Amino acid sequence: MDYFHIAIVTLESTIRLSVPIILAALAGLFSERSGVFDIGLEGKMLAAAFAGGAVGAVYESAFLGLLAAIAVSTSLALVHAFASITQRGNQIVSGVAINFIALGATVILGQSWFRQGGRTPQLSGNGRFDTVTLPFADTLANVPVLGPIYANLISGHFLLTYFAFAMVPITWWILYRTRFGLRLRAVGENPGAVDTAGISVTRMRYMAVICCGILCGFAGAYLSMAVGAGFVKGMTAGKGFIALAALIFAKWKPVNVMLACLLFGFLDAMAILMQGRPLPLIGEVPVQFMQALPYILTVILLAGFIGKAIPPKAGGVPYVKER
């Protein structure tokens, strides 16, 4: 029973830890599938977390905070779009710039507005998202095995958590069952085909990047207004890059993205669980090793050991009509 309990707790934190990377990786999926590489997921998430925390604290409304998070993240996405689509700049450079701006600006603005060392005030009451208890969770909690699974694993998460998991099939559906998705996938593979079919490449890519901004906004809001109760400097802690790794690991496919993110979330949860607990035979595994595992797995994948990750063909290349 004890092991069962540990398993439930680990899986519960797996879900909790994988939500922001699922959202960020799906965000990246929209952008990259349209041919715009986005290394600035981290920055957008961070800026969104700050905006959410700040607005949530000032207006004591989680909903307004979420809107602010989305707005800020989307404007950064538009900056990226302008630089890399309209101005045909280097997408990596633009992404890196956004990461730096977000890293610096959140601390400076946070300090000058709230004077708490770069934090935003602690969120409470309406400023923070609540967990949702699904019907009968309390009543069923005592049913053996299924009870705790329902009560702890399925019920009792934030609305944003359910949203993140719902976005996986929705993204799949958009990508493979709608006109927008068809064009989005096409523009990332051969923008020339889209252009000659009479569709604006620029418009398609802007729309994709905006989708990316919105989802990053959700990811940031989750960090500062759901699992966290306020913004803490640098609170994304590389999650945007993990999301990027997950996206590659998942070969740019929505359902794979969810699985990859759950795997990476699980590794993260294990790292916390095993802290200070030696394993039989192996001894104590350093936390750093567990944290590095997602990246190591991605590198192994990229080296061609686990299938092949083929990025969208036109990814990273600004579209120029050939003469």
Next chain:
Amino acid sequence: MSDLAIELKGIDKSFGAVHANKNINLRVHKGTIHGIIGENGAGKSTLMSILYGFYQADRGDIMVNGAKVTIRDPNVAIASGIGMVHQHFMLVDNFSVLENVMLGAEENAILNRGIINARAELKRLEDEYALEVDPDAIIEELPVGLQQRVEILKALYRGAEILILDEPTGVLTPPEADHLFRILEQLRDQGKTIILITHKLREIMAITDEVSVMRRGEIVATRDTAKTSVEELAELMVGRRVLLRVEKGEAHPQDVKLAVSGLTVRDNRGVVMVDDVSFDIKAGEIVGIAGVAGNGQSELLESITGIRHAERGTVMLDGDPVDVSGNADATELRKRGLAHVPEDRHHMGLVLSFEENENAMLGYHYDEAYLNGPMLNLDNIRKSAEKSVEKYDIRPPDVRLKTANFSGGNQQKIVLAREMERDPVVLVIGQPTRGVDVGAIEFIHKRIIEMRDAGKAVLLVSVELDEIRALSDRILVMFAGRIVGERLPDATEGELGLLMAGVEENQEAAQ
């Protein structure tokens, strides 16, 4: 209603200093195949891009079916019934045929119904025009000929009445090209109007009803195809008389310089592409390898030149063995006198972002003359580049110009000059005139004959059967990785064609 499908009046277009189209007047009659021929850079593609709404003309009017149309973007062109098959296919490689055909012409925001209707419509088009293709096949898994068919279906799906084909045979094998021509004739017979852009005279003669010749951005003549000749068109294109047939004397073969025996090579997928191939080439002769693209010629070339490892077999260069195990050093082979003009100059022959003079010595950069201790001797490099630019008539004669800015023919001359000027023992040439215009072809062919007469052993691989027949002293035909026959250059095209098609498969190919 007028009987003109397209009428262009005074179309003019400049890109910066380049005057791409000058006062173009063109009339294309309904239900005909109208050829537009001209050398690379004559402005054919620009003109068609204007017609398809990719660019806007600076001046001039476009009339479609007698009515003036302002074609702002491809949507307007599509709505006016103009469809285009691009030289580089505008297909999404990892999409299915159906998805490619639908793209941009989906009915609703949600694909459900659209897919069902599109599938039915595609089926109807396939039946009506006898253009079978599996709607669920993935583009990248289809042969080039079928990919092109998808491009045509895409245009027809959008209701095209006027079909523009930009250099459609550039990527096709001869049987595929023939098949395409039959499709085009059939489309014409069903009332479609076809504009065929090409720089190949044969195609114009074979299929068009009328032909317009472009030179330096102008239409210099329009002729009834039946009332003109290859010679006249060539002269109009180039602006001077052109020798279409190379003059060449007897060959005087001497010692064997390149001996290949039992060579077996697999490609990256592990498929045997060269299967137990043996042949000799003597000094002072040109041996041509004929065959439909993809029958192992590329792998054979790569293996002989030390790029791809062979599974079995030996290659002897001037009496000494060449390491075909994949460890051969191209530099070493060059020093031993094996010069290689690769099939794909962009991929293997040149670094396009380099200056001309840098490409002119690439691969020979170890040469003392180019070095100054550990440094490059830029003066010498440029001087020797200037010499070859003059000798090979490379235009523009600017050795500091970025290679990407030279035309295809001139880029090819850069590679040829580099490889020929090193006095090689064996010269291996793949596709010497692919994407090269008529004037330059004449020059390149002459140089290859000169190399032979200077006592070099020349191995020539080309998918252009005419070229093989014009240059070779002996012709080896390759089919499915094997040499299936050796013929003299006076063998008929039909005889060689049968060999190239693997004889028994010929019945199928003819269908």
